[in-house]
Amino acid sequence: MKKTNNIMQRFARILILFITLSAVSLHAQDAQKAKNLLDEVSAKIKSYKNITIDFRYQVNSPKTNKNQESRGNVVLQGEKYVLNFMGVTRIFDGKKVYNIVPEDEEITISKADDQKNDGLTPSKMLTFFSTGYKYSMDILQPVKGRKIQYIKLTPTAANTDEKYVLIGIDQQTKHIYTLIQIGKDGTKTTFTINSFKTNLPLSKNHFTFTESKYPNYYINRLD
Numbered sequence: 131m132k133k134t135n136n137i138m139q140r141f142a143r144i145l146i147l148f149i150t151l152s153a154v155s156l157h158a159q160d161a162q163k164a165k166n167l168l169d170e171v172s173a174k175i176k177s178y179k180n181i182t183i184d185f186r187y188q189v190n191s192p193k194t195n196k197n198q199e200s201r202g203n204v205v206l207q208g209e210k211y212v213l214n215f216m217g218v219t220r221i222f223d224g225k226k227v228y229n230i231v232p233e234d235e236e237i238t239i240s241k242a243d244d245q246k247n248d249g250l251t252p253s254k255m256l257t258f259f260s261t262g263y264k265y266s267m268d269i270l271q272p273v274k275g276r277k278i279q280y281i282k283l284t285p286t287a288a289n290t291d292e293k294y295v296l297i298g299i300d301q302q303t304k305h306i307y308t309l310i311q312i313g314k315d316g317t318k319t320t321f322t323i324n325s326f327k328t329n330l331p332l333s334k335n336h337f338t339f340t341e342s343k344y345p346n347y348y349i350n351r352l353d
Contacts, residue, residue, distance in 0.1 A: 138229075141187065141202075141215060164265040164281045167299060174304045180207035180332060184325035187215070191317040201324075210337035221339050226353075228339040237344060240352040262286055268296060277301040278308070291315070 175181070182205045189198045202215035213220040219230040222242065229238040268280035283295040291313050298308040305326050311319040341349070 138213075138215060138218060138220065160267050161265050164267050167267075167279065167281065167304075168265070168297075170304050171299055171306060178328040180205065180329060182206075182325075182327040182330055183323055186320075186322045186324055188320040188322075189317065190320075191315070193315050193317065205332070205336070207332065207337065212337060221337060223337050223339060226339075230344070230347075235344075235347045236350065237347050238350045238352065239339075262290075263295070270301075271298070273298075273307065276307070 182203070184203045185201065187198075187200045187202065189196060191197075200216055202213065204211060204213040204215075209222070209224045211220075211222050217231070217233055219228075219232075221228040221230070225242060227240050227242060229240075231237070262285055263283040264286060266282045266284070268282040271278045271280065277300070278298040279301050281297045281299065283297065285292050285294070293312045293314045295312070296308075296310040297306060298310070299305070300307050303326075306323060308320065308322045313319070
């Protein structure tokens with residue numbers, strides 16, 4: 131359970147970078163071009179009522195010889211979300227976070243403040259103005275008939291585990307296609323969006339946790 135939560139927290143922190151497209155004041159022409167593209171993507175995301183993403187998560191660590199691949203999906207609407215990842219469902223209903231672990235038949239409920247580093251809600255993602263990175267244009271790469279423009283984010287702080295991050299943006303749709311995080315230890319973490327759907331019809335209870343659906347689960351209330 132602890133290991134799963136750590137992985138999900140790592141995913142959540144990285145997912146902030148997937149959709150956090152806030153701008154910093156940059157004067158170089160190349161950086162300004164990168165900023166303008168990120169602004170386009172941000173404006174596109176803000177225009178959607180809800181977003182449904184299917185993704186692939188990969189970690190390759192030469193230091194530990196670890197190679198891991200998982201798939202998941204997340205539905206986002208306003209402050210609310212439902213995330214399915216690594217066999218765990220996480221629901222945020224606007225007030226509380228519910229971690230549902232079928233393997234252990236356990237549910238953990240906590241206040242949203244306890245999850246403030248998750249950054250999974252669109253409002254957090256789109257109002258988080260990062261001043262911790264320098265932006266620059268990177269390669270333009272053809273991928274399955276699409277043109278993917280990469281933007282490189284380099285941390286300005288020396289005490290970070292990240293060496294740099296690459297965000298791949300579909301030039302035509304202005305949607306994020308992939309994110310590649312390179313750690314100082316050589317670890318490569320990749321998120322690839324396999325499906326990006328918007329404004330789907332959702333039930334009014336889509337982001338509601340219903341306790342009666344889990345009669346035999348142990349519920350750990352942290353509040």
